[in-house]
Amino acid sequence: MPRYTDVICSFCGTLCDDIEVSVEDNRIVDVKHACRIGTAKFLSSNDLEHRLLKPMVRKNGKLVEVSLEEAIERAAEILKNAVKPLLYGWSSTCCEAQSVGIELAEELGGVIDATVTVCHGPSVLAVHDAGYPGCTLGEVKNRADLIIYWGSNPMHGHPRHLSRYSIFPRGYFRERGQSDRELIVIDVRKTDTAKIANKFVRVNYGEDYELISALRKVVNGGELREESVAGVPKEEIIALAEKMMNCQFGVLFFGMGLTQSYGRHRNIDNAICLVRDLNVHTKFVMQPMRGHYNVVGFSEVLGWQAGFPYAVDFGRGFAWYNPGETTANDVLQRGECDAALVIASDPVSHFPRKSVEHLAKIPLVAIDIHPTPTTQIADVVIPSAIAGIEAEGTAYRMDSVPLRLRKVKEPPEGVLSDEEIMRRLLAKVRGEAPKLEVEAR
Amino acid sequence: MEVTLITGRTVAQGEEMEKGKTGEGFKRACAVIELDPEDMSRLGAYEGDEVRVETDVGEVVVVAKKSRDAPHPGVAFMPLGPWANVVVGEGTASTGMPPFKGIKARLTLAKGERVLSAEELVARVYGKE
Ligand code: SF4
Numbered sequence: 001m002p003r004y005t006d007v008i009c010s011f012c013g014t015l016c017d018d019i020e021v022s023v024e025d026n027r028i029v030d031v032k033h034a035c036r037i038g039t040a041k042f043l044s045s046n047d048l049e050h051r052l053l054k055p056m057v058r059k060n061g062k063l064v065e066v067s068l069e070e071a072i073e074r075a076a077e078i079l080k081n082a083v084k085p086l087l088y089g090w091s092s093t094c095c096e097a098q099s100v101g102i103e104l105a106e107e108l109g110g111v112i113d114a115t116v117t118v119c120h121g122p123s124v125l126a127v128h129d130a131g132y133p134g135c136t137l138g139e140v141k142n143r144a145d146l147i148i149y150w151g152s153n154p155m156h157g158h159p160r161h162l163s164r165y166s167i168f169p170r171g172y173f174r175e176r177g178q179s180d181r182e183l184i185v186i187d188v189r190k191t192d193t194a195k196i197a198n199k200f201v202r203v204n205y206g207e208d209y210e211l212i213s214a215l216r217k218v219v220n221g222g223e224l225r226e227e228s229v230a231g232v233p234k235e236e237i238i239a240l241a242e243k244m245m246n247c248q249f250g251v252l253f254f255g256m257g258l259t260q261s262y263g264r265h266r267n268i269d270n271a272i273c274l275v276r277d278l279n280v281h282t283k284f285v286m287q288p289m290r291g292h293y294n295v296v297g298f299s300e301v302l303g304w305q306a307g308f309p310y311a312v313d314f315g316r317g318f319a320w321y322n323p324g325e326t327t328a329n330d331v332l333q334r335g336e337c338d339a340a341l342v343i344a345s346d347p348v349s350h351f352p353r354k355s356v357e358h359l360a361k362i363p364l365v366a367i368d369i370h371p372t373p374t375t376q377i378a379d380v381v382i383p384s385a386i387a388g389i390e391a392e393g394t395a396y397r398m399d400s401v402p403l404r405l406r407k408v409k410e411p412p413e414g415v416l417s418d419e420e421i422m423r424r425l426l427a428k429v430r431g432e433a434p435k436l437e438v439e440a441r
Numbered sequence: 442m443e444v445t446l447i448t449g450r451t452v453a454q455g456e457e458m459e460k461g462k463t464g465e466g467f468k469r470a471c472a473v474i475e476l477d478p479e480d481m482s483r484l485g486a487y488e489g490d491e492v493r494v495e496t497d498v499g500e501v502v503v504v505a506k507k508s509r510d511a512p513h514p515g516v517a518f519m520p521l522g523p524w525a526n527v528v529v530g531e532g533t534a535s536t537g538m539p540p541f542k543g544i545k546a547r548l549t550l551a552k553g554e555r556v557l558s559a560e561e562l563v564a565r566v567y568g569k570e
Contacts, residue, residue: 011455012455047461050464117537122536122538189516190510194510257542260540261447262543323536327537348567350522352526356566360568372462373562377567
């Protein structure tokens, strides 16, 4: 029975690299060390009933099974005939597939965007304005003595983040692990992460910006005139600021609670400034809690190939980046794109109604591992292998460390990797004969 | 009753999503609204009752759950998914980011009404099967 160690879990941005997987007859029979979600992902690869196995094309209003060649042909036709196609998704596949996808977007003169747009897009905007005082998770593990999660609930979104990097592990300078560290959670609700924290600070919804400003005021030696800010009493704010100033190595992990709430990128901008202010007193860093396992990789690859981190429009013949205009939801809600390709993502579930209404009106190509509401409304559906389980590739952890995804089992018969599907699609769009690398191997 | 609605990830949502979005499990994990216990009694809802969530852009029927993260009166939570997104508003305030959190919503009791599956909901709202 083949047993693989140091396998990488390709679900969340924690990108755990210590998973052990046993495989028997091309089925995963045992998964060790992964969390509930990671384990579900590994085991789901066995569940052929819930996988997409055959390419499909919509004919007379119904999706019918076709050959892969026909599906790719139809997909290429849809994309080539569009004036401004939107190519969206990308965060749950490997960099190699993303790279070909960006080439395709350029070839088509389309818009390319990833789930960055609905998670840490605002953080990227803030980083443009105020810089990024970050570090790797290894440094957090070895050095940090004060951990803050703000608007982030890793117990649900990144279940092993606490045990691998932030609170529980022993580190070089934190030999006693948890006893050498302090955990503070700032949130609207007393989340499961808040429940295990040394201190929970409840902030009023939509008033994070005010609380950050109040903290900055104290850190910079000012005096608070209000008795409470954002629902947090003055004394608590002062105590919190002092704790931040007096730690040895502090980390601020932040999540959707800041980026999706009122203020969006301004919240992050202010938080970066807070971290900068704190560095007058001690060492302090911050880190966005990136959701999808390779959302960071997309920004890296698009950065090399087009010079920008997300939301690039190639319609002018060169890369044009203007979040708020070229971002997926804006392009959709303005009804600007006339076809779309969605890969490794489910915008029909995760985009607001108005965006989806337009998506349902235009020809849609969907590439995914299992049926989703997006494949349900698509006109062409192409099944793919699961990167990190059935295909190799590169992915970037949330702290921008690249790791090599492993292949532990074969994909279902006839199912190709995202990279190979993108290659064939690009060749078809260009009118070239596809290079059938995979079959030759 | 008026609430501020926030949407976000839960571990059950993540797990069920990986198991496949066509199953009952996905609906059980996502077609819910987590309410502060006091808000629940004000609304007259018990754990497991159907509740209609209405915003300026749409409405959806989901199941009420008592929040384990209370107290947070006036704030309600829905896991990411098609049910929540049917009621998420328009626009991005020129940031690219839709208003996934902080949505003004009205809640009414909808006892006995059927909660649609993801497939039914998508077919009903977006007209494609
Ligand atoms: S924490 Fe994230 S990367 Fe680690 S096992 Fe869980 S889902 Fe996978």
